[in-house]
Amino acid sequence: MAQTKFLLQEKDMPQVWYNIQPDLPVPLPPVLHPGTGQPVTPADMEAIFPMSLIMQEFSPERHIPIPEELLEIYKIWRPTPLYRAHRLEKALQTPAKIFYKLEDVSPAGSHKPNTALAQAYYNKKAGIKRISTETGAGQWGSSLAMACKFFDIECKVYMVKVSYNMKPYRRVMMETWGASVVPSPSPDTKIGREILERDPECPGSLGIAISEAVEDAVTHPGTKYALGSVLNHVLLHQTIIGQEAKKQMAMADCYPDIVIGCVGGGSNFGGIALPFVEDKLNGTHKDTRIMAVEPASCPSLTKGLDAYDFGDEAGMTPMMKMFTLGHQFMPPPVHAGGLRYHGMSPLLSHLSRLNLIEATAVNQIETFEAGIQFAQTEGFISAPETNHAIRATIDEALKCRETGEAKTILFCHSGHGHVDMASYDLYLRGKLSNYEYPAELVKEAQKGLPKVSA
Numbered sequence: 001m002a003q004t005k006f007l008l009q010e011k012d013m014p015q016v017w018y019n020i021q022p023d024l025p026v027p028l029p030p031v032l033h034p035g036t037g038q039p040v041t042p043a044d045m046e047a048i049f050p051m052s053l054i055m056q057e058f059s060p061e062r063h064i065p066i067p068e069e070l071l072e073i074y075k076i077w078r079p080t081p082l083y084r085a086h087r088l089e090k091a092l093q094t095p096a097k098i099f100y101k102l103e104d105v106s107p108a109g110s111h112k113p114n115t116a117l118a119q120a121y122y123n124k125k126a127g128i129k130r131i132s133t134e135t136g137a138g139q140w141g142s143s144l145a146m147a148c149k150f151f152d153i154e155c156k157v158y159m160v161k162v163s164y165n166m167k168p169y170r171r172v173m174m175e176t177w178g179a180s181v182v183p184s185p186s187p188d189t190k191i192g193r194e195i196l197e198r199d200p201e202c203p204g205s206l207g208i209a210i211s212e213a214v215e216d217a218v219t220h221p222g223t224k225y226a227l228g229s230v231l232n233h234v235l236l237h238q239t240i241i242g243q244e245a246k247k248q249m250a251m252a253d254c255y256p257d258i259v260i261g262c263v264g265g266g267s268n269f270g271g272i273a274l275p276f277v278e279d280k281l282n283g284t285h286k287d288t289r290i291m292a293v294e295p296a297s298c299p300s301l302t303k304g305l306d307a308y309d310f311g312d313e314a315g316m317t318p319m320m321k322m323f324t325l326g327h328q329f330m331p332p333p334v335h336a337g338g339l340r341y342h343g344m345s346p347l348l349s350h351l352s353r354l355n356l357i358e359a360t361a362v363n364q365i366e367t368f369e370a371g372i373q374f375a376q377t378e379g380f381i382s383a384p385e386t387n388h389a390i391r392a393t394i395d396e397a398l399k400c401r402e403t404g405e406a407k408t409i410l411f412c413h414s415g416h417g418h419v420d421m422a423s424y425d426l427y428l429r430g431k432l433s434n435y436e437y438p439a440e441l442v443k444e445a446q447k448g449l450p451k452v453s454a
C-alpha cells in the first residue's frame, strides 16, 4: 500500500520564517503615506503596529528566527500533516500525483493562527493591552481572538455585517475565546456612523471593517491593529507552511511541478508558495508553476488594475502598489466562498508582475463541485475558500489525464468547512448561482483610485 500521510517530528519544525524580500530580482515598490504621498517611514506606521512587526514588514534579512515561546504554542497542532490524495487521483483516473498540506488542524480550523499568534506575541512584547481587527467570514477574527486570549490581550472585532448575520457560529467562536464582536459598519466608530447615516442597510465590506478597526486603534490608547492577510509580515509568518511541505515532499521523494493555493489577500498561498519561489529564484527548480486561484466574482489578480490603492474603504491606510478592484469595491453578497478583498498582497502582486506566479479565476458552483468530490474521496470537508484550490488542482489533474503526463501537484488545504455548512446547504439545494464578474461595479470603484504622481 502506497504511503498516504507524511508526518514531521516536532524537532523538524522550521526554526525561522523565510523572507523573500532580499531574493527579489526587483525590489518591492515603496508603500506611500496616505496624506503626503511620500514613501512611509517605520515611524509613520507606529500608530497602528508595534515596531517589531514593522521591522519585519521591511526586513532585508532572508531568515527571521521564530521565537521559542511561539514555537512551543505552534506545537499544539504543528507540524501539520501532508497527505497524498490517492483516492482522489483514482477517482479522477489521472496519472498526476496530488499532495495537500493540511492547515485546518489548528484549533481555529485554518492556517490563520500561524500569524495571529505571532502578531499577538509581538504586540504583547511591546506592552500592548488591546488589539482591534476586522473579519469577513470570521476565520481571521476567531484566530486572533484565540491568540489574544493566549497572550492576555483584549480583542475587538469588526465583522462584516452580511457575515455577522449569515455566519453566527464564527461570532460565537470569537466570543468563546473572549473577543467582543460588532457588525460592521458599526456605531462604534466615526466612519461607521457616517456610513450608517448614508445607508442604514449597508451590508459592509472588508474595506469598511478595516477602516473601522484602524480608526479604533488610533483613537484608543494602548491599542494596536492587526491584519490577517495582505501584508509582508503576515505572509512571512505563513512561510512555515511551505517550509514544512518541502521537507514532507522530500520524504515522499517528490518535488511539485505545480504549487496551488486559493487567494483572498494571499496569506495561505504565500505561505505555501514562497519557499518554492525561493527555489525558482535560486535556480534549483526554475520551472515550477505556482498558481493562485481566486473567485471569478472578486478577481483582483486576473482582472484588477496594477495601481497604487488604499487597503481600506476610507483611505486611512498607506497606499500600496497592487492588483486592485478599487478600495470602494463592494463584492456581491451572493458570493458564498469568502476571498472577498478588493486588493491582492503587494508582495504577490509583485511576483505576478515578474511572472514568477500565475493566476486563475474560478466560479463558485464549480468550486463546491470540487469540494464535494474531495470530501467524497479524501473525506475532509473543506472551507469554501479552500475549494477554489481544490478546483484548480482537479482541473490540472484532469489535464494530465488528457496528456498522460504524471505531474506532481501540491496544494494548500487552508481550512475545514465545518462552520460553512450553510453555504454547502445552498449548493446542495441548487440555490447557489454563478455570479458573473461585476465589471460595472469594478469600473465604478476604480474611478476612486488615488492619484499618485510616481
Ligand SMILES: *Cc1c(COP(=O)(O)O)cnc(C)c1O
Pocket (backbone or CB within 6 Å): 109, 110, 111, 112, 139, 140, 228, 229, 230, 262, 263, 264, 265, 266, 267, 268, 269, 338, 339, 383, 385, 386, 414, 415, 416
Ligand atoms: C482566510 C482564509 C483564506 C483566504 O485568505 P488568504 O489570506 O488569501 O489566505 C483561505 N482559506 C481559508 C480557510 C481562510 O480562512
